[in-house]
Amino acid sequence: MFLKIALFSFTLYLVNSSVAFANYTEYGLDGKNVYGETEDEIIDPVAEEDDSEDYDSTSEVLSDSASSKATANSRCCAESKTYIIGKQLVKHAAASTLCQRIGMELATVMSPKEERALVKTWKSFGVGRGLAAHEQRTVWLGGIRCPECSSEFIWDPTGKPVVYTHFQKDQPNNVGKSQNCLLLQYGLYKFNATQKNSFGWNDYDCQTKQRFACQSRCCSN
Numbered sequence: 001m002f003l004k005i006a007l008f009s010f011t012l013y014l015v016n017s018s019v020a021f022a023n024y025t026e027y028g029l030d031g032k033n034v035y036g037e038t039e040d041e042i043i044d045p046v047a048e049e050d051d052s053e054d055y056d057s058t059s060e061v062l063s064d065s066a067s068s069k070a071t072a073n074s075r076c077c078a079e080s081k082t083y084i085i086g087k088q089l090v091k092h093a094a095a096s097t098l099c100q101r102i103g104m105e106l107a108t109v110m111s112p113k114e115e116r117a118l119v120k121t122w123k124s125f126g127v128g129r130g131l132a133a134h135e136q137r138t139v140w141l142g143g144i145r146c147p148e149c150s151s152e153f154i155w156d157p158t159g160k161p162v163v164y165t166h167f168q169k170d171q172p173n174n175v176g177k178s179q180n181c182l183l184l185q186y187g188l189y190k191f192n193a194t195q196k197n198s199f200g201w202n203d204y205d206c207q208t209k210q211r212f213a214c215q216s217r218c219c220s221n
Contacts, residue, residue: 081114081117081215081216082215082216083107083117083118083121083213083214083215083216084099084102084104084121084213084214084215085121085122085139085211085212085213085214086098086099086139086211086212086213086214087211088211089209089210089211090140090209090210090212091206091207091208091209092140092144092181092206092207092210093206095140095210095212096142096156096157098212098214099212099214099215102214103216103217104214104215104216104217105142105157105214105215105217106140106141106142106156106157106212106213106214106215107139107141107142107184107213107214107215108141108142108143108155108157108158108160108215109141109164109166109184110163110164111164112164112166115164115166115184115199118184118213118215119184119199121213122139122184122186122199122213137185137186138183138184138185138186138202138204138210138211139183139184139210139211139212139213140181140182140183140210140211140212140213141181141182141183141184141201141213142155142156142157142158142182143155143156143162143181143182143201144156144180144181144182144206145174145179145180145181145203149161151163152172153172153182153203157217162182165201166199166200166201167200167201167202168185168198168200168201168202169200171200171201171202171203172201172202172203173203174203176205178205178207179203179204179205180203180205180206181203181204181205181206182201182202182203182204183201183202183203183204183210184199184200184201184213185199185200185201185202186198186199
């Protein structure tokens with residue numbers, strides 16, 4: 001079944017985060033609305049850059065006492081997540097709606113591995129290369145501030161607390177007490193003086209218009 005992308009007036013780029021090739025037509029897209037139409041283009045459309053300075057060396061280890069369900073779900077999500085980047089500039093709520101209309105949800109970043117997969121998608125069509133506008137260097141994530149919750153932010157698609165974080169320097173700062181949504185940002189800040197432009201998170205006003213990142217829903221949330 002195909003959805004008419006023209007109804008939403010936005011262009012999407014698709015890159016699969018796993019080795020398996022994704023059939024993008026299941027999201028109602030045709031070849032003109034995705035980046036890359038062959039497996040090679042989808043998986044590795046550009047030469048990979050060194051990510052060693054974009055991320056710290058933190059690794060997450062699932063304890064032996066973790067439930068088999070959690071283990072299975074983690075593996076399922078890691079193997080099946082596909083990301084789509086929307087080019088249209090929209091408010092956070094509108095971004096969530098657009099993702100849902102094609103059977104997806106705003107991206108949730110649960111680990112450094114997932115963040116690297118999302119960043120690879122974004123890099124694949126040239127993020128940060130000759131782009132000057134602020135909006136071209138940011139995409140909405142699914143995180144929102146939750147004052148009444150035990151954690152500062154939750155993932156709106158699932159209601160789960162945001163545990164893994166990768167904020168830019170001095171973030172989140174909630175300027176004006178109105179920065180209640182999370183976005184992934186490229187290159188506006190550096191973590192130290194010797195570091196190259198980096199990817200990291202920022203809290204931002206939900207009413208501003210940004211590009212956005214959708215993900216395929218995990219097999220269970």
